[in-house]
Amino acid sequence: MSLLVDGHARRFHYLRLSVTEVCNFRCTYCLPDGYQPQGRNHFLTLDEIGRVTRAFAAMGTRKVRLTGGEPSLRRDFTDIIRTVAQTPGITQVAMTTNGYRLKERVAEWREAGLTSLNVSVDSLDARQFHRITGEDKLAEVMAGIDAALAAGFERVKVNAVLLKGLNDSELTTFLTWIKDLPIELRFIELMQTGEMDDLFTRHHASGEVLKGQLLDGGWVQQLRALDAGPAQVFTHPDYRGGIGLIMPYSKDFCAGCNRLRVSSHGKLHLCLFGDEGVVLRDLLAADDQREALMARVQQALGHKLATHRLHQGDSGTTPHLASLGG
Helix, strand or coil: CCCCECCCCCECCEEEEECCCCCCCCCCCCCCCCCCCCCCCCCCCHHHHHHHHHHHHHCCCCEEEEECCCHHHCCCHHHHHHHHHCCCCCCEEEEEECCCCHHHHHHHHHHHCCCEEEEECCCCCHHHHHHHHCCCCHHHHHHHHHHHHHCCCCCEEEEEEECCCCCCCCHHHHHHHHCCCCEEEEEEECCCCCCCHHHHHHHCCCHHHHHHHHHHCCCEECCCCCCCCCCEEEECCCCCCEEEEECCCCCCHHHHCCEEEECCCCEEECCCCCCCCEECHHHCCCHHHHHHHHHHHHHHHCCCCCCCCHHHCCCCCCCCHHHCCC
16 A cells, blocks of 8 residues: 555555666757756765665555666666665566667666666657657667567567657558557657757647547557556557557646656656655665655655646746656
8 A cells, every 4th residue: 555645645656766867869859969967966876776765665666667867877777677676565667768778788687677668769760760869879779679579578668759840740650660569659748848948839749639540540548557657558459569648738637647756866856847856865875764754755745736837838847858757
C-alpha cells in the first residue's frame, strides 16, 4: 500500500529519478545548443541514489525510471541500475535513453536488473533524425533497439516527440516498422517549456488528430495499468507492436497522475511543470535520516496541485526537459 497520497486522493507508486542533466544530443525541443554546464555539477552519488530509492520504496514506490539528460553517460550507470533493482519493494527498473550506448551496454544493464526501457527515436528518416536531434546517429540507435530485443527485452518502448512540419507525416512509416516487432511507439505532444516558446508555437501538433486516425484505422484503446505512465495505449489485431499517445493538453490528463520526480541534484518535484522543488539532499547523507526524509516527502505531497498550468502558458520553472528528466 502506498503511503504517498496527495490531497486529491491520487496514489504514487512510480518515481522518476534523474541521475544527470548532461546529454550528448542537441534535440531542437530540449537542448538545441547542447548541454551547457552551470559551474561544477554535483549530481546525486550512488549512495544517495540508494538512500532515496529505499525511502521511496518504504513508502510504497514499486517502479523507478532512471532518466537524465542521458543517464548512460554516467560511468557508474550499471551500478545505479543494480542498486535500484536490489532495493526491497522495487519490482520494476526502467530507463529512458537516446540509445547512444544501447548496442554495447544493454545486455549488461539487463543483467544488472533493468526491466524495461524507452528509447527516443523522433524520426525514421536519417536526415530528419539528424535535423531534430543534432546527431547523425539513427543507424546506431536502431541497432541498439535490435540489441535490446536480442538481449531478452520482450517489448521496447520508443518515444517520438510529435513535431508539426518535421515528423508528423511519418505515421505510416512508423506503423510499417512496428507491424511485426514488439515495440510500443509513443508519440509525445510537444510541451511548452521556459526556453522553447517560439519552437512550441511553430511545431506543436495535437495528438488528438493522431488518435482519430488510429481509431479510424481499427486501433483499440486499452485500460491503463496502475503503475503505467501517462500514455493512452492502443493495439490492433494485425500489429505486433502498439501505439501510445501522451497528450498533456488533453482533458483530465493529470487526473491519473501516479509519479513523482527527484532531480539529479536531489530535489523533489511534484510536477514536471511545477515550481522550484523541495530539497531532499540534506537528508541523503546518512541512512539514519530516512524517517525525516519520508516525512518531508509526505508533507510536500500535501501541496501538489490538481493539474499543471500549461493551458495558461505557465510551464513553471522548468527551463528544458533535460533539467528534470522529462
